[in-house]
Amino acid sequence: MMKLLDITEKYGKATHKYPFEPYKVATNFRGKPAYIFDLCIGCAACGIACPSNAITVQFNADQSKLVWEFDCGRCIFCGRCDEVCPTGAIRLSEEFELAVKFDKSALIQRGELDTQFCTECNKPFTAKRLIKYSFECLSKANLGEKRLEEAASYLNICPTCKKNATVTNFTSGKEMVIE
Amino acid sequence: MKCDKFIEALGARVKILEVTRQYEDQVTALVGLSDLPEAVRFLYYDMGGYLSTMVANDERSINKNYALYYALSMEGGKMFEGDEIAQDEKCFVTVKVLVSPENLTYPSVTPLVPACVWYEREAYDMFGLIADGLPDKRRLVLSDDWPEDLFPLRKDAMDYRYRPDMKEHYNEPEYEFLRPEGSGIIDVPLGPLHVTADEPGHFRLFCDGDIIVDADYRLFYQHRGMEKLAENRMNYDQMGYLAERVCGICGYAHAIACIEAAEKAINLEIPARAQAIRIICSEIERLHSHLLNIGLACEVTGNYTAFMHIFRIREYSMKLAELVTGGRKTYGNVVMGGLRRDITGVEIKESLRILKIIETQVEEVWDAVMDDKRQIKRWKGVGVLDKQVARDFSAVGPNIRGSGIKRDTRYDHPYDFFKQIEFDIAVVEGGDVFAREMVRYLELKSSVSIIRQCFELMPQTAIIVDPTFHVKPENFALAYVEAPRGENVHWIMQGSAQKVFRWRCRAATYNNWPSLRFQFRGNTIADAALIVCSLDPCYSCTERVTVVDIKSKKSKILTNKDLKDFSKTLKNSPMKDLR
Numbered sequence: 001m002m003k004l005l006d007i008t009e010k011y012g013k014a015t016h017k018y019p020f021e022p023y024k025v026a027t028n029f030r031g032k033p034a035y036i037f038d039l040c041i042g043c044a045a046c047g048i049a050c051p052s053n054a055i056t057v058q059f060n061a062d063q064s065k066l067v068w069e070f071d072c073g074r075c076i077f078c079g080r081c082d083e084v085c086p087t088g089a090i091r092l093s094e095e096f097e098l099a100v101k102f103d104k105s106a107l108i109q110r111g112e113l114d115t116q117f118c119t120e121c122n123k124p125f126t127a128k129r130l131i132k133y134s135f136e137c138l139s140k141a142n143l144g145e146k147r148l149e150e151a152a153s154y155l156n157i158c159p160t161c162k163k164n165a166t167v168t169n170f171t172s173g174k175e176m177v178i179e
Numbered sequence: 180m181k182c183d184k185f186i187e188a189l190g191a192r193v194k195i196l197e198v199t200r201q202y203e204d205q206v207t208a209l210v211g212l213s214d215l216p217e218a219v220r221f222l223y224y225d226m227g228g229y230l231s232t233m234v235a236n237d238e239r240s241i242n243k244n245y246a247l248y249y250a251l252s253m254e255g256g257k258m259f260e261g262d263e264i265a266q267d268e269k270c271f272v273t274v275k276v277l278v279s280p281e282n283l284t285y286p287s288v289t290p291l292v293p294a295c296v297w298y299e300r301e302a303y304d305m306f307g308l309i310a311d312g313l314p315d316k317r318r319l320v321l322s323d324d325w326p327e328d329l330f331p332l333r334k335d336a337m338d339y340r341y342r343p344d345m346k347e348h349y350n351e352p353e354y355e356f357l358r359p360e361g362s363g364i365i366d367v368p369l370g371p372l373h374v375t376a377d378e379p380g381h382f383r384l385f386c387d388g389d390i391i392v393d394a395d396y397r398l399f400y401q402h403r404g405m406e407k408l409a410e411n412r413m414n415y416d417q418m419g420y421l422a423e424r425v426c427g428i429c430g431y432a433h434a435i436a437c438i439e440a441a442e443k444a445i446n447l448e449i450p451a452r453a454q455a456i457r458i459i460c461s462e463i464e465r466l467h468s469h470l471l472n473i474g475l476a477c478e479v480t481g482n483y484t485a486f487m488h489i490f491r492i493r494e495y496s497m498k499l500a501e502l503v504t505g506g507r508k509t510y511g512n513v514v515m516g517g518l519r520r521d522i523t524g525v526e527i528k529e530s531l532r533i534l535k536i537i538e539t540q541v542e543e544v545w546d547a548v549m550d551d552k553r554q555i556k557r558w559k560g561v562g563v564l565d566k567q568v569a570r571d572f573s574a575v576g577p578n579i580r581g582s583g584i585k586r587d588t589r590y591d592h593p594y595d596f597f598k599q600i601e602f603d604i605a606v607v608e609g610g611d612v613f614a615r616e617m618v619r620y621l622e623l624k625s626s627v628s629i630i631r632q633c634f635e636l637m638p639q640t641a642i643i644v645d646p647t648f649h650v651k652p653e654n655f656a657l658a659y660v661e662a663p664r665g666e667n668v669h670w671i672m673q674g675s676a677q678k679v680f681r682w683r684c685r686a687a688t689y690n691n692w693p694s695l696r697f698q699f700r701g702n703t704i705a706d707a708a709l710i711v712c713s714l715d716p717c718y719s720c721t722e723r724v725t726v727v728d729i730k731s732k733k734s735k736i737l738t739n740k741d742l743k744d745f746s747k748t749l750k751n752s753p754m755k756d757l758r
């Protein structure tokens with residue numbers, strides 16, 4: 001018994017003054033994913049990667065906005081969203097104090113992005129920023145002026161119309177037999 | 180090839196209908212229904228096997244039958260010196276039978292091999308398969324008010340989100356406990372709610388005075404149907420994360436067992452560096468789990484000073500986990516084909532520094548605890564697990580190693596990086612709480628050395644293989660990991676569309692529970708909490724206990740504090756004013 005008391009003497013105080021002093025976490029700590037709205041393009045890669053469905057990306061009721069939503073209560077801090085995000089809009093932070101007082105909606109974070117409507121059929125299909133981002137990527141890809149224009153014309157139409165447009169473009173509107 | 184020797188011997192005994200090989204050390208033999216008990220008994224007792232897991236499976240969509248797989252780990256009986264199979268012959272032999280959906284009965288193996296009892300009870304709950312001759316036919320997993328004719332794991336039984344209506348508590352059927360004969364025996368219920376609940380569990384202690392004559396228990400209050408959930412909804416990316424949430428302490432061991440089962444089923448070899456890091460993380464887990472248990476074993480007996488010191492050291496192991504994986508728990512790391520996070524040189528250097536601290540301080544505190552005669556007295560001779568009982572019930576982990584049986588998956592079936600690592604297996608004779616805590620202390624030391632060796636030997640390779648693999652439906656395999664509490668066994672049969680067909684997850688303590696009643700017998704109520712604690716299932720700290728004297732019909736409610744105080748001081752017995 002006395003030996004144990006000696007050990008206490010030897011190592012002194014083991015506790016910290018937390019929460020009155022900050023608790024330092026390791027450099028690569030996996031804390032709450034931090035969302036930077038300005039960088040988000042609404043590509044929904046994080047929503048697909050998220051194994052626990054903490055992140056969802058869907059249109060709101062009147063389809064005027066594409067809503068990115070993160071429910072911290074479901075998050076398991078695996079960091080898959082961080083891995084797949086092309087623009088670095090979501091990064092694991094060092095934040096670990098996640099308790100909320102009674103109000104669970106405080107755990108939810110939301111980002112609303114402007115919807116892009118299809119120029120052909122007027123159907124909403126993605127966020128405006130994703131189109132902008134895609135165009136920027138294309139402009140940096142060292143394409144010829146004509147080729148770029150052609151690609152850009154496809155950007156503003158929804159996948160269904162894109163499919164139709166491609167077919168029309170290839171066949172010039174005539175029915176053909178493919179051999 | 181491995182296993183052939185056992186199949187040959189089995190073939191001489193019973194008629195084998197078909198032999199299939201799943202992995203280099205895993206073979207399945209299909210036998211006839213009437214040969215089942217003899218086949219399992221022969222492999223278990225005559226050839227030196229231990230029951231690793233038993234899986235029931237609804238294979239009506241594959242071969243129009245239900246199937247049972249009794250997976251035996253062939254490693255030798257280990258009851259005396261030399262009673263062990265040569266290291267390169269150890270393997271897994273699975274005995275498979277088909278049960279027809281018309282009569283749903285199969286002959287029970289339990290009368291010959293007691294270790295099967297829980298598995299066969301569970302097979303009834305989940306699939307409605309009736310073990311003919313099973314001595315104990317009560318429910319195991321499902322709650323008492325679960326509908327009689329609903330067997331959740333049958334493929335056509337129910338949607339995974341369906342929850343049957345609960346019965347009002349006064350309509351709930353009574354669960355029958357196995358009471359011993361005799362007069363003057365008092366029921367002492369412990370549980371089902373524990374304050375530190377890893378799991379809630381209800382223990383019914385049958386006492387004569389302060390002495391426990393026998394015990395029975397009802398567990399699975401926390402059964403969540405993870406297996407059903409995984410089959411219906413999860414893909415392999417999500418499953419690993421679900422598996423690690425089976426346990427709050429040894430989650431990492433479950434994650435690698437689950438993922439490795441899927442990897443083994445398609446013969447996927449992962450890079451050496453990923454193997455090493457998997458070992459490092461699971462050993463870190465062992466550090467903090469063992470420190471937790473030794474600390475609690477002190478706390479239950481009232482030695483708060485030692486408890487606080489051990490938890491102070493445990494904090495370093497949590498720091499270590501934070502450093503290596505980015506979270507205080509080692510979660511969210513394992514994926515099929517390898518790992519998601521590498522370790523940097525700086526992290527290794529810092530880890531080695533922390534390991535040094537843990538090593539020296541653990542030794543200091545353990546010395547001090549060993550010096551304390553009163554502490555030792557509370558541990559010695561309490562909760563003895565007889566060697567033969569341990570053999571019969573296939574106990575695992577420190578529980579069986581404390582009874583002098585050298586059984587450790589890391590040594591018997593070296594997985595991942597363990598083939599390249601040297602370490603001592605802690606085996607202590609005695610079978611009491613003291614022996615089990617001693618095993619844990621020795622394992623702390625070997626864990627530290629294993630982590631060091633891994634850091635040293637870890638090659639500079641990628642940590643994940645190119646994930647262009649395809650799962651093959653109906654392939655199955657077994658994966659085994661030595662978690663802090665013993666061997667975790669996961670069995671996976673793959674289905675189509677990147678989903679599992681059947682996932683059987685057997686946590687270590689599942690094999691330790693059935694023998695617990697033998698450990699209770701002859702001990703005092705004050706030691707009950709300690710015995711449960713030394714098994715390391717969770718800490719049996721009850722919210723309140725009702726004590727009823729059958730003779731005088733008097734009853735009394737004890738609070739958590741009363742019971743704890745009595746455990747610590749051994750004074751003011753709560754039974755006093757009842758007698």
